[in-house]
Amino acid sequence: MLQFRTYISACFAVLTIFISAELFADELETVSVSYAEVPRVYRLDGVIEAVNKTTVSAQISGQIEAILFDVDDYVEKDEVIIRLNDKQPASRLKQTKAELDEASARLKEAQDEYQRVKGVYEKEAVSKKTLDAAEASMKAAQAKLKSARAGVEQAQEQFDYTRVRAPYSGIVTERHIEIGEMAQPGQKLMSGLSLEELRVNVDVPQSMINAVRESDDVFIETPQGKFIPVTNKTVFPYAERSSHTFRVRLDLSGDDLSLFPGMFVKAGFTIGQQAVLVVPTNSIVRRSEVTAVYVQSPKGDISLRAIRLGRQLDDGNTIILAGLEQDEIILVDPIAAGARLKQQYTTRPVR
Secondary structure, three states: OHHHHHHHHHHHHHHHHHHHHHHHHHHOOEEEOEEEEEEEEEEEEEEEEEOOEEEEEOOOOEEEEEEOOOOOOEEOOOOEEEEEOOHHHHHHHHHHHHHHHHHHHHHHHHHHHHHHHHHHHHOOOOOHHHHHHHHHHHHHHHHHHHHHHHHHHHHHHHHHOOEEEOOOOEEEEEEOOOOOOEEOOOOEEEEEEOOOOEEEEEEEEOOOHHHHHHOOOEEEEOOOOOEEEOOEEEEEEEEOOOOOEEEEEEEOOOOOOOOOOOOEEEEEEEEEEEEEEEEEHHHOEEEOOEEEEEEEOOOOOEEEEEOEEEEEOOOOEEEEEEOOOOOOEEEOOHHHHHHHHHHHHHOOOOO
16 A cells, blocks of 8 residues: 555656646747748858058168067057167258258348338339349249258158158067168068958859859858958959959958958858748857757757857847757747756656
C-alpha cells in the first residue's frame, strides 16, 4: 500500500510539472517562425582605405630642429609636425619688413612732395616739368612699395616652410627623417592618413557587374556585424585584365570609430528579392559567445536554441541563417522566457 501511494504521488508530481510548464508557456507571448520576402543581397569582400593619405615633403633646405609627432599620434589640421632651423629665413623676413617700412616712408614723402608741387603749380609758380618730376617720383615710390610688399610675402612664405604643418586631421603612419638631418626640397618627411573620410574597394566579377551597377541599396558589414550605409558608389568602366573583375569604390561617412584602413569588410548589394526565415529582433539573446532564442516545444517545454543570424531588417525582424525551422514557436520576451526556463528546471523531480 505504501508503494502504491508513493507511485501515485510521483505520477501526480510529474503531471503537475507538465501542466505547470504548459500553463507557463501559454502565459508568455510567442511568435511562429515564418518566411518573409526581403531584398536579395549579393556580398563581396572589400578592403577599407583612406581617401586622404599623404606624404609631406620639405619645401626648402634646412636642418631638422624638432619632430613634434611620431607614428600613431593623432594630429589636428594645420598643426606643426616638424620644425626646421629658421635662422636664415627669419633674418631675411626681418630685412624685407625693414625694406617695406622704408618704402612706405619714401612713398609718404613723395606723396607730400607731389601735393606741395601741385599746389605751387596751380599758382603758376613752377613749371609743368617740375610737377611731372614730382609725379614720377611718387609713382616710383609706389612701385617700390609694391616690390617691398612682394619681398615680405616671399620671405614670409620661406619662413613658413620651416614649419611643416598637417594638411588635414589624421594619424601619423610613418616618419622618414630624424632630428639633426639636413632636409632638401622634395625630401619625404612624414606620412599620414585621415580617418574622417574612408572608402571600400571591391572587386566584382564580370558576371555580376550589371546587377551591382544597377543596385541602389548598398551597405557595408563590419566584422562585428554592424551595418554601415554607403554614401556614394563608383563603378570603374573597365575590367582588370588579370582577374577579369571590375573595381567598385564605395564611399563611407567615416564616423565609425571601429573602421580603419586595411580592414576587410563585407560589401552588400541589393539585387532582387528572396524568401528568408525571420524572427523579431528583440527575441534574440546573447549568452557569452552564443546567439540564441527561446523555443517552445509542442508540449509547452521551453529550451534555449543557438542560431546564426543574418542582417537586421528595418521592420524590427532579423534574418535567421541557421538553427530554426518554419513554424517553430519562439518566445518574444527573452527575459521572461529565461525566468520561466529556470523555473521549469527547478520544478522537475530529481531522479
